[in-house]
Amino acid sequence: MSDSNGCWPIIYVRGYAMSRGEIDETTADPFCGFNIGSTVIRATPDPKAPPRKLIFESPLVRLQSDFQYGDVYENGVDIDDADFTGTIRTRSVIIYRYYDSASTLFGTGKTPDIESFAKGLSKRMQEAGEERDVRLHRARGDGNRFEQVRPHKPSSAQP
Numbered sequence: 403m404s405d406s407n408g409c410w411p412i413i414y415v416r417g418y419a420m421s422r423g424e425i426d427e428t429t430a431d432p433f434c435g436f437n438i439g440s441t442v443i444r445a446t447p448d449p450k451a452p453p454r455k456l457i458f459e460s461p462l463v464r465l466q467s468d469f470q471y472g473d474v475y476e477n478g479v480d481i482d483d484a485d486f487t488g489t490i491r492t493r494s495v496i497i498y499r500y501y502d503s504a505s506t507l508f509g510t511g512k513t514p515d516i517e518s519f520a521k522g523l524s525k526r527m528q529e530a531g532e533e534r535d536v537r538l539h540r541a542r543g544d545g546n547r548f549e550q551v552r553p554h555k556p557s558s559a560q561p
Contacts, residue, residue: 409469411494411530414462415523419501422511429505432475434497436462462495471495481529490530498526 416434419425428434439460443453465471473495474481476488480499490496500519503509 409471409493411490411492411496412465412471413496413498413523413526413530415498416501422506425501425513426505426507428501429499429507429509432480432497433462433473434499434501436460436495436497439463465495469493473497481526494530496526496530498523 414436416428419428437460440458442456444456445453471493474488474490476486479486500522504513
């Protein structure tokens, strides 16, 4: 599902958060920290020159500004929310929010086993790898299935 420039959806997977507080802090950030850059002072090659300020934009900001990527949040909802009707485009950044189920903010406060996290990531990768601009709707009844509704495609005879 790459576009003409070879761009694909990107799935960010948050690193390890050990304590309950770190898990809750991670889930409270819509981008799980991937939006955080830094401003630091760097020495210059000339030892007599003063250090200079450097801005390190986060990878998420760079993808948005340099390559026109966008997130998949829509009207305050995420892919995992029952009322999500957004689109995963080829230049989408998807945050795999696996800590949500382990947080006291959105989940049970109990950390699932690693196999559950891996299955969720596998599902997310399949969704992102589907045909371009697939609209996803949560299937009613089973909270873990998505129904795919593909937009109309012109026939191959049309330009």
